[in-house]
Amino acid sequence: MNATAMAERVRRGETSARFLAEESLRAIRARNEELNVFLHVDEHGAMAAAARVDDAIARGEDPGRLAGVPIALKDNLCQVGVPTTCSSRILEGWRPPYSATVVERLLDAGAVPMGKTNLDEFAMGSSTETSAFGPTRNPLDPTRVPGGSSGGSAAAVAAGMTPLALGSDTGGSIRQPAALCGIVGVKPTYGLVSRYGLIAFASSLDQIGPFATSVADAALLLEVIAGHDPMDSTSLPEPAPSLVAHLDDGVAGRRIGLVRELIEGADAEIVTAVERAASVLEAAGATVVELSIPELRLGLSAYYLIAPAEASSNLARYDGVRYGLRVTDEDVTAMNEATRTAGFGAEVKRRIMLGTYALSAGYYDAYYGQALKVRTQMRDAFKRAYRDVDTLLGATTPSVAFTFGSKTNDPMAMYLSDVFTIPTNLAGEAALSVPFGRGEADLPTGVQLLGPGRSEARLLAAAKVLEDVERGS
Amino acid sequence: MTLPEGWEMVVGLEVHTELRTATKMFCGCANVFGAEANTNVCPVCLGLPGSLPVLNERAVSMAMAIGMALHATIAPSTFHRKNYFYPDMPKDFQISQYDLPINSGGYLDLPDGSRVRIERAHLEEDTGKSTHLGASGRIHGADRSLVDYNRSGVPLVEIVSGPDIRSAAQARLYASELRAVLIATGASDGRMEEGSMRIDANVSVRRNGEPFGTRCEIKNLNSLRSLQRAIEFEAQRQVELLEGGGVVRQETRHWDETVGATSTMRVKEEAEDYRYFREPDLVDLAPDAAWQQRVADELGPMPAERRAAVVGLLGEPSDAQRDAIDVVIDLGLERFVHATHAAGGDVAVALARVANELAAAEDVSKLTEAAFVATIALESSGQLSATQAKTVLADLIASGGEPREVAAARGFEQLSADSLGDIVAALIAANPDEWSRFRDGDDKLAQFFVGLVMRETKGRANGKAVIAELHARR
Amino acid sequence: MSGLTRTEVAHVARLARLRLSDEELDLFTVQLARILDHAADMQSLDLAGVVATAHPYDLINVVREDVVRPSLDRDVVLAAAPDAEDGCFAVPRIMGEEL
Numbered sequence A: 001m002n003a004t005a006m007a008e009r010v011r012r013g014e015t016s017a018r019f020l021a022e023e024s025l026r027a028i029r030a031r032n033e034e035l036n037v038f039l040h041v042d043e044h045g046a047m048a049a050a051a052r053v054d055d056a057i058a059r060g061e062d063p064g065r066l067a068g069v070p071i072a073l074k075d076n077l078c079q080v081g082v083p084t085t086c087s088s089r090i091l092e093g094w095r096p097p098y099s100a101t102v103v104e105r106l107l108d109a110g111a112v113p114m115g116k117t118n119l120d121e122f123a124m125g126s127s128t129e130t131s132a133f134g135p136t137r138n139p140l141d142p143t144r145v146p147g148g149s150s151g152g153s154a155a156a157v158a159a160g161m162t163p164l165a166l167g168s169d170t171g172g173s174i175r176q177p178a179a180l181c182g183i184v185g186v187k188p189t190y191g192l193v194s195r196y197g198l199i200a201f202a203s204s205l206d207q208i209g210p211f212a213t214s215v216a217d218a219a220l221l222l223e224v225i226a227g228h229d230p231m232d233s234t235s236l237p238e239p240a241p242s243l244v245a246h247l248d249d250g251v252a253g254r255r256i257g258l259v260r261e262l263i264e265g266a267d268a269e270i271v272t273a274v275e276r277a278a279s280v281l282e283a284a285g286a287t288v289v290e291l292s293i294p295e296l297r298l299g300l301s302a303y304y305l306i307a308p309a310e311a312s313s314n315l316a317r318y319d320g321v322r323y324g325l326r327v328t329d330e331d332v333t334a335m336n337e338a339t340r341t342a343g344f345g346a347e348v349k350r351r352i353m354l355g356t357y358a359l360s361a362g363y364y365d366a367y368y369g370q371a372l373k374v375r376t377q378m379r380d381a382f383k384r385a386y387r388d389v390d391t392l393l394g395a396t397t398p399s400v401a402f403t404f405g406s407k408t409n410d411p412m413a414m415y416l417s418d419v420f421t422i423p424t425n426l427a428g429e430a431a432l433s434v435p436f437g438r439g440e441a442d443l444p445t446g447v448q449l450l451g452p453g454r455s456e457a458r459l460l461a462a463a464k465v466l467e468d469v470e471r472g473s
Numbered sequence B: 001m002t003l004p005e006g007w008e009m010v011v012g013l014e015v016h017t018e019l020r021t022a023t024k025m026f027c028g029c030a031n032v033f034g035a036e037a038n039t040n041v042c043p044v045c046l047g048l049p050g051s052l053p054v055l056n057e058r059a060v061s062m063a064m065a066i067g068m069a070l071h072a073t074i075a076p077s078t079f080h081r082k083n084y085f086y087p088d089m090p091k092d093f094q095i096s097q098y099d100l101p102i103n104s105g106g107y108l109d110l111p112d113g114s115r116v117r118i119e120r121a122h123l124e125e126d127t128g129k130s131t132h133l134g135a136s137g138r139i140h141g142a143d144r145s146l147v148d149y150n151r152s153g154v155p156l157v158e159i160v161s162g163p164d165i166r167s168a169a170q171a172r173l174y175a176s177e178l179r180a181v182l183i184a185t186g187a188s189d190g191r192m193e194e195g196s197m198r199i200d201a202n203v204s205v206r207r208n209g210e211p212f213g214t215r216c217e218i219k220n221l222n223s224l225r226s227l228q229r230a231i232e233f234e235a236q237r238q239v240e241l242l243e244g245g246g247v248v249r250q251e252t253r254h255w256d257e258t259v260g261a262t263s264t265m266r267v268k269e270e271a272e273d274y275r276y277f278r279e280p281d282l283v284d285l286a287p288d289a290a291w292q293q294r295v296a297d298e299l300g301p302m303p304a305e306r307r308a309a310v311v312g313l314l315g316e317p318s319d320a321q322r323d324a325i326d327v328v329i330d331l332g333l334e335r336f337v338h339a340t341h342a343a344g345g346d347v348a349v350a351l352a353r354v355a356n357e358l359a360a361a362e363d364v365s366k367l368t369e370a371a372f373v374a375t376i377a378l379e380s381s382g383q384l385s386a387t388q389a390k391t392v393l394a395d396l397i398a399s400g401g402e403p404r405e406v407a408a409a410r411g412f413e414q415l416s417a418d419s420l421g422d423i424v425a426a427l428i429a430a431n432p433d434e435w436s437r438f439r440d441g442d443d444k445l446a447q448f449f450v451g452l453v454m455r456e457t458k459g460r461a462n463g464k465a466v467i468a469e470l471h472a473r474r
Numbered sequence C: 001m002s003g004l005t006r007t008e009v010a011h012v013a014r015l016a017r018l019r020l021s022d023e024e025l026d027l028f029t030v031q032l033a034r035i036l037d038h039a040a041d042m043q044s045l046d047l048a049g050v051v052a053t054a055h056p057y058d059l060i061n062v063v064r065e066d067v068v069r070p071s072l073d074r075d076v077v078l079a080a081a082p083d084a085e086d087g088c089f090a091v092p093r094i095m096g097e098e099l
């Protein structure tokens, strides 16, 4: 059952939030050991939240738009009292004394957070293999990765454990696992969703967004979590956009650009899926043009300097003084080093080192400074493209879900799996991935729709056109 | 103490002042001194994972007020992260302003007529505070430290002077004038003993006419006296070193007040690498003309101007009166002196009372200017003794009211006029020998009678009034 | 080629408060050099006149009112600390001083 239907049934009293929470717990128990999706199942908190919804209904109060809908939270989102690790030994056992704004909004809307899902350590990775607590397996083929870094959240939805999940997308960490798990994932416009309580990886790129089994569910969840938050200075000063109301707007009259750089190097089946998506959109009334945005090719280089630079600073606070792991040593500096050396995994260390180097005296201009200028060019290039078309179309990933260990020995190979998703983060714009087509081993492929800032309603409506065709409805 | 012939010191000061906002720079925790450890902390000022800063509007207004008072240019500015590990700093970076500070350029004129340029006055956040346990309590030798983050995130403005200062005395004068200016803007309480104003001094020496020498930075000077002594010592040390054929190493030094010497704290082996970059969690700051105007409208006259106005009332003030004027200006209490002058009262007495009795009070809001002026008038006319006047002022400060009523409630007024005459008459009658000697011109005996009156009245009489009474009867 | 050296990597590790074994130092030097080499495509561009973008959007003057909000309970805060004493976070001795 999808989230929209669930909330409707709960609101009408046809089912209870407690029942749905128990069903979700059953589904989690059935496969969590095999798939390693949840790092922490908050059974007690979930049942309490469900009870509050049922009680509200019993009192005749409005239980909210997500009444009784179970949801999974990526374990880089703070929820008061619930263990939050970022899949890192350095935060193991930490229970935040506060909740992220998105978590507050979910609870206000009657959603039922079921627990915290696995991710690449501090969201640094594209396969969930860098988690200190073991990889998550793809529910569609457990010999393969679910993608990352929000692999746990994507797997929770794909495995039917929860109909909804939240992830975070810094360079593709929602869209890429959504594609690899055959579900919908949205990277909202930078600033649309508050980052307060999202444990930072790269602050100028991070955005929280929804995973769902349908476009409509993704739109509903995004409406609930979006809108201005005074606790986040980079939050857009405007209310949440209207998305659900525009789901059936279609694409008639739209101009959609099929971007050469967003399919080059992708597997043949994926290119085929994107081309088929283009014809479907055309058949639905859109004009599709092929275009090239060469600047997108520079995204990877800029991203792998900007994101690590910000991360090197964001992750400095894990020093063994105030929370999390401490490895004792003779003085504070030695304690900091011992703690960080023991607490961080190799990928996190690699990115901290890279970012520290990119910012350090003598290298700043050549690396970080240059990357920021490329970022400007990226934004300008997108802006130019959006003068001709209103939506861009491409692949989400170059391949379907890959097997474990196939890219772990070569960081650069792993980084390349984000090549199509990174430009959106650099530009601060909106994009989503919708399941469309099948690739190698009959695994799902994702098609990516991109638009300028605040174009979510348009992108979701276009995705709905593809979804309807794919489902034969 | 001066440097040997042919040598000159070059000093620049970096003054950190905490702003008197209600809350911290980036969160809603209270900005107060002296609270119990770690009680004014939240996810933001503890640097908890996921927390984000939001800028305090008042801190920006106060920074602009400081800039305006220092004739600086207010410009669009940005925040950067200054990255280094330090346990007092919860995020292990400090949010500060770097290449685009809110205030740049400007100057401060000192009472000796010299002018010191201001390079910049930027916003940044304070760190927490650690206490070092074990050994001597000093940082070296302690085996354990305890960290309190109440101060973490308190807004600071760092004011960087040009390298324009040429003597330790001038450095002190600069610091004290700057302190007065900061207090006058309302942005700072200037309490050096509480650490709300802290000074780092960059000191170098050179032979006259030569380029600047290598400088050493003396950290955390927390009184004007330490500042002057530390600079004096450091310049002498550098001259001796250079005259002995040595070289000055660029380093950070610590001033030990008890030993009276600076010592090496940290050698800059490799240039510091703070990896400054734009703070991505904050947006740019560009106060518009309307915001700047609001700040300008609230800014009163600066100490130099206010001081001159009080000096003008006194003509040629003594050194003690000049000190009193500084105190009165720092506390913003000169309105009482001006009111006394306007009413034709005794300005010198008023100044002394304000610099002492009023200055010692926590809060003088219950004392009206009219009540103060009336009290001074009662004292000048001899209706109240100095001691009585001080008591009346203390009562007025504590509870408000009218001085005559307060004096009456204290029983002071019974002694004036008739009753004093009766007492004096009785004492003259009881001491005829002393009275005749006084009448014959021995003025010293006036004090004898004053003493008797005081004993009789348990100290409530006004000495001047007694002497007037004696003279009237002579 | 970035020409990244082992010495530079060791220096960066010190700045980042990480200890690397000899093998890690070797491996990171190679891996980081590869990533930096990939960035050569970007470095060769002439972007002299281009403005840097640090923020995706051009908001300015986002401020909050100077109004006190509740702080956290100290017991909760210190319960998370690896070591606490006397209402404070306890740490081993501090060797230098900053600010």
Ligand SMILES: [Mg+2]
Pocket: B096, B124, B158
């Ligand atoms: Mg500073």
Ligand SMILES: [Zn+2]
Pocket: B024, B027, B028, B029, B040, B041, B042, B043, B044, B045, B046, B153
């Ligand atoms: Zn706080």
